[in-house]
Amino acid sequence: MDEVEVVVAHSERATLRVGDVFLKVDADQARIDVEVRAMALVPVPTPEVLWRKPPVLAISAVPGTALGSLGEPSTMPPAAWAAAGAAIRKLHDAPLPPWPGGAGRDLAELAADLDSECERLVTSGFLPADLVTRNRQVAEAAFRPWTPAFTHGDLQIAHVFVDGDEVTGIIDWSEAGRGDALYDLATFTLGHEEHLDDVIAGYGTDVDLDVIRAWWSVRSLLVVRWLAEHGFDPFAPGCEVDVLRSRM
Template identity: 70%
Template sequence: MDEVEVVVAHSERVTVRVGEVFLKIDSDQTHLDVEVEAMELAPVPTPEVLWRKPSVLAIGRVPGRPVAKLGEPSTASPAAWAAAGAAVRAVHEAPLPSWPGETVEKIRSDLDQECAWLIDSGVLPEDLVSRNRRIAEAALRPWTPVFVHGDLQPSHVFVDGNEITGIIDWSEAAHGDALYDLATLTMGHPTHLPDVLAGYGAEVDLDLIRGWWSVRSLSAARWLLEHGFDPDAPGCEFDVLRSAR
């Protein structure tokens, strides 16, 4: 009999694997609704939806392995990273989903709250937070909305050799800035940014990518700490903030 593997578990979501089946249990049914509809819309390989019940989604396993994981060196080839960039471009060129995304004003307001918490709680030095808040401001400008994955960590992009076999975890998909997806994919793996952009096939302002690296790292820190994750692990969010220039 297959053992039950806990893939991720916190107060908002639990994902377990039994053999070739993943069960996603979410406290917010909206996340599962978005995930299913986004996978139907996405013009890239996604997991097969096996069945749904209230608060539970069963999906099939995606073959291959993640292109990378945050905090770990990537063993994927430059061609695999370029394929990931091409897949992201395909998503961004697809029709917009029916639901909106966050506004620039909302992102800025939330970011300021998180920066204040990081300083007041003593989690990070004020000068580090302030420097990254300045860098982040570059990304917080008007953009033309596209269909974004919304949480395109490299661990969510699966490859087999140089081929994309699937992109998982679409619960944050919405309207958004194309550069946010590119930044999320390459955060912690900046040496692979040129490969991703080669596959993406468009000119990109690197200051905006760096801005989104700072936005994501600052904004995620409190949630990660409160849910049992370590943003101060080598190569993770706090290292990204320390290396920002």
């Protein structure tokens, strides 16, 4: 009999794996609604929905190997990163989803949230003031007009699976919606700046690198405290705090 593997578990959601089946348990059924709807619409390979019985969604495992993970060097060749870039471009060129959400938050609201979080990081002593101040300056480039695209919203490299130079599956679509395409590219290359050129080559169009770097700062500043409070280590080598330090 297959063992039960706990893939991720915290107060908001949990994902279990039993053989080739993943069971996603989420207290917020709206996230699961988005995940199911997005996987039915996107023009890239996704897991198959096996069944759904709230609060549980059962999906199939996708073939291939995850491109990598934050904090660890990726062993995948440049061609795999380029293939991922091409798949991301295909997603961004798809018709917009009928719901807003995703990484398409109001920029003024996002900037206000970022300023509040920066203040908490400094006053609590969680991060040095100069590190927070510098990254808040870098982050400003993200707050500019952009054309909405169909975005994944949480496109970590661990969510993209490849076999050679072919993308075989993209998982975890609960944050999908209308968003900034460069936010997806930034999330995907967070902590793996050395592969950014390969991704952009596959993506097939010029992108504003200052905006990519800005989103690295925004995402890292907003999540470091949450990660620490939920059992993750943003201070591990190559992770979010190192990403912030790289902007100094």
